[in-house]
Amino acid sequence: MVRQAHHERPGKKLLNDLKEIALADSVIELENITRVYQMGDIQVQALSGVSTLIKRGEMVAIMGPSGSGKSTLMNILGCLDTPTSGSYLFEGKEIGKFNDDQLAEVRNRKIGFIFQSFNLLRRTTAAANVELPLVYGNGRGRRERALKALERVGLAHRANHKPSELSGGEQQRVAIARALVNNPSLILADEPTGNLDSRSSNEIMDIFCQLNKKDGITLVLVTHERDVALFTQRIIFVKDGKVVNEEILKTGSEIR
Amino acid sequence: MKLTDATPLALRSLTANKMRSLLTILGIVIGIASVISMVALGRGAQRAIVTQIQGMGLNLVMVFPGATNTGGVQGSVGSQASLTVKDAEALVNSADAPSVAAVAPETRQFAQIVAGGVNTNSSVLGVTPEYQDVRLLDLAEGDFVTQQDVTARSMVVVLGSRVAETLFPDGNPVGQIVRIRERPFTVVGVLKSKGGQITGSVDDSVYIPLSTSQYRLQAQRRGSALSVGTIYVSAANSSSIQQTVEEVANVLRQEHRIVSDDDFTIRTQEEMMQTVSQVLAIFTLFLGAVASISLLVGGIGIMNIMLVSVTERTREIGLRKAVGAKKRDILIQFLIEAATLSAAGGAVGVFFAWLLTRAMTRIPMGNANINPQLSPDIIALGLITATAIGLFFGVYPAARAARMNPIDALRSE
Numbered sequence: 001m002v003r004q005a006h007h008e009r010p011g012k013k014l015l016n017d018l019k020e021i022a023l024a025d026s027v028i029e030l031e032n033i034t035r036v037y038q039m040g041d042i043q044v045q046a047l048s049g050v051s052t053l054i055k056r057g058e059m060v061a062i063m064g065p066s067g068s069g070k071s072t073l074m075n076i077l078g079c080l081d082t083p084t085s086g087s088y089l090f091e092g093k094e095i096g097k098f099n100d101d102q103l104a105e106v107r108n109r110k111i112g113f114i115f116q117s118f119n120l121l122r123r124t125t126a127a128a129n130v131e132l133p134l135v136y137g138n139g140r141g142r143r144e145r146a147l148k149a150l151e152r153v154g155l156a157h158r159a160n161h162k163p164s165e166l167s168g169g170e171q172q173r174v175a176i177a178r179a180l181v182n183n184p185s186l187i188l189a190d191e192p193t194g195n196l197d198s199r200s201s202n203e204i205m206d207i208f209c210q211l212n213k214k215d216g217i218t219l220v221l222v223t224h225e226r227d228v229a230l231f232t233q234r235i236i237f238v239k240d241g242k243v244v245n246e247e248i249l250k251t252g253s254e255i256r
Numbered sequence: 257m258k259l260t261d262a263t264p265l266a267l268r269s270l271t272a273n274k275m276r277s278l279l280t281i282l283g284i285v286i287g288i289a290s291v292i293s294m295v296a297l298g299r300g301a302q303r304a305i306v307t308q309i310q311g312m313g314l315n316l317v318m319v320f321p322g323a324t325n326t327g328g329v330q331g332s333v334g335s336q337a338s339l340t341v342k343d344a345e346a347l348v349n350s351a352d353a354p355s356v357a358a359v360a361p362e363t364r365q366f367a368q369i370v371a372g373g374v375n376t377n378s379s380v381l382g383v384t385p386e387y388q389d390v391r392l393l394d395l396a397e398g399d400f401v402t403q404q405d406v407t408a409r410s411m412v413v414v415l416g417s418r419v420a421e422t423l424f425p426d427g428n429p430v431g432q433i434v435r436i437r438e439r440p441f442t443v444v445g446v447l448k449s450k451g452g453q454i455t456g457s458v459d460d461s462v463y464i465p466l467s468t469s470q471y472r473l474q475a476q477r478r479g480s481a482l483s484v485g486t487i488y489v490s491a492a493n494s495s496s497i498q499q500t501v502e503e504v505a506n507v508l509r510q511e512h513r514i515v516s517d518d519d520f521t522i523r524t525q526e527e528m529m530q531t532v533s534q535v536l537a538i539f540t541l542f543l544g545a546v547a548s549i550s551l552l553v554g555g556i557g558i559m560n561i562m563l564v565s566v567t568e569r570t571r572e573i574g575l576r577k578a579v580g581a582k583k584r585d586i587l588i589q590f591l592i593e594a595a596t597l598s599a600a601g602g603a604v605g606v607f608f609a610w611l612l613t614r615a616m617t618r619i620p621m622g623n624a625n626i627n628p629q630l631s632p633d634i635i636a637l638g639l640i641t642a643t644a645i646g647l648f649f650g651v652y653p654a655a656r657a658a659r660m661n662p663i664d665a666l667r668s669e
Binding site: 075078080081100101104105107108109113115119121123124132133135136137178 | 261268269272572575578582663666
């Protein structure tokens with residue numbers, strides 16, 4: 001919608017300037033995204049026309065019942081999947097045209113993932129787990145960067161412990177450090193507190209809020225729990241592959 | 257991902273399942289060990305035979321009676337009595353054979369030799385004095401057959417070293433009497449040991465004057481002319497040996513008045529060496545091929561375990577892809593794991609091959625002393641082969657890992 005407005009205006013320089021401002025402002029720009037899965041002979045419409053915009057520095061929750069398409073939406077947002085139709089601009093770049101390697105690079109440099117089940121490598125230490133994204137990027141000073149990321153989640157003293165020696169909350173904090181280590185533009189968390197008790201959940205959410213407020217990191221999280229969603233500034237409700245409602249929790253002035 | 261990241265990763269994942277890794281590489285270990293030791297054995301045999309042939313003198317030309325088989329039914333080489341003492345004399349005297357340095361005819365029969373209460377069966381060779389030089393024989397004690405012995409048809413004998421040991425275990429056989437076909441011979445000399453040779457063992461033979469053999473010992477005379485079994489010709493120059501071969505053939509054709517097919521066969525050391533090498537090469541190749549079947553089986557074992565590993569680590573693959581691993585990164589990771597696995601198998605296999613060849617060196621094998629040759633190039637070949645097998649059989653599992661969809665992989669249990 002923003003782009004359409006641009007097109008109507010004359011003057012190429014002005015148009016470009018405005019575009020840049022708009023792009024710099026938004027990390028995610030979805031326009032009429034659909035995703036159809038081919039399951040044998042049956043076509044399953046997981047997303048049917050999702051349009052939304054997530055601004056830099058925003059903290060957004062996506063909520064919806066099972067089968068609503070929120071996981072598909074997360075996969076597309078995380079560049080793990082590409083839409084069947086529609087346009088997904090990530091930092092102004094059309095993701096739909098990217099090939100597998102380009103998508104991998106975007107994930108590596110720009111996106112941090114946090115999963116419900118932590119997904120840490122069992123046999124390696126916390127520090128080595130945090131280092132993992134750096135292995136696939138340009139890796140210089142990997143160990144230091146990993147330790148710094150662990151420090152940000154308050155786990156520097158556990159750097160040489162293996163996941164089995166850490167509590168659930170600590171494991172998720174290691175996963176957050178792993179998501180942080182490449183200084184991504186976006187952190188995506190899929191049910192980050194789903195496997196944790198309420199104390200650890202609050203700890204994790206505090207860290208998220210801190211990262212968002214202090215460091216201005218854009219955060220998108222999928223959750224079932226309204227308690228968790230209330231930590232964010234906006235809730236997007238998804239149902240039957242569509243955005244059905246949006247709830248603004250905090251005003252723009254409170255964001256920064 | 258760089259190799260410096262992938263290699264420790266592969267090692268870690270392999271050491272995490274030590275028993276499984278060990279069992280997996282067993283096929284490669286056995287395969288590499290057998291292929292390498294077979295090749296080493298083949299090379300050792302080749303070297304032993306080449307050394308022996310060279311020990312007989314590179315300028316040696318052998319003339320056997322009978323034609324070379326060229327199809328149809330013909331007597332095999334040596335089965336006819338077409339060579340005679342006259343031929344040998346002609347080769348020495350003919351002006352048409354200037355490159356012939358020396359000629360040594362030989363008769364050969366098998367007989368029991370008795371000394372006191374001890375007896376042995378051995379080849380009794382009728383020879384002339386030239387025989388010692390032509391066949392490069394060295395005396396341990398006493399003298400060889402002399403011209404005088406030949407002229408006088410003396411009842412003297414020179415013993416091969418092993419015959420001497422058997423008949424005279426207390427030593428000092430020179431001057432003693434031995435009986436060959438009930439006839440008494442005086443021992444005049446004993447040869448130094450020379451080891452086994454393709455033309456029969458020097459050590460297991462005894463040598464008597466040619467004339468004595470023909471007139472006093474041979475059970476029956478074949479034809480009117482005095483036949484001999486083999487004529488050894490020593491060429492003046494080992495580099496012009498082909499010329500000697502032609503000269504000998506021409507002289508013999510004249511002697512035998514041959515217009516079409518030769519009734520003799522001429523062999524050189526070089527030809528024999530080539531033949532032996534060819535036979536051994538085929539033999540080695542065959543052994544290697546049989547042994548490499550176990551390499552194939554080992555490779556399939558690696559593929560199998562890599563497939564299991566890929567399935568087990570589906571989530572890990574999904575995670576790696578989510579944080580930015582490209583297809584190539586995953587492919588390399590699993591390829592290196594497979595290659596490391598089989599290279600380790602290759603290294604252990606080389607070690608076992610080394611033990612095996614050491615053991616084989618100690619086992620006595622008749623006269624032939626075969627030292628398996630485990631040279632660096634064979635070892636390198638073994639290791640490279642093992643690694644290549646790992647890479648080859650790792651391609652399919654690794655490609656399967658690389659092709660995985662990160663979303664499905666992350667969701668798998």
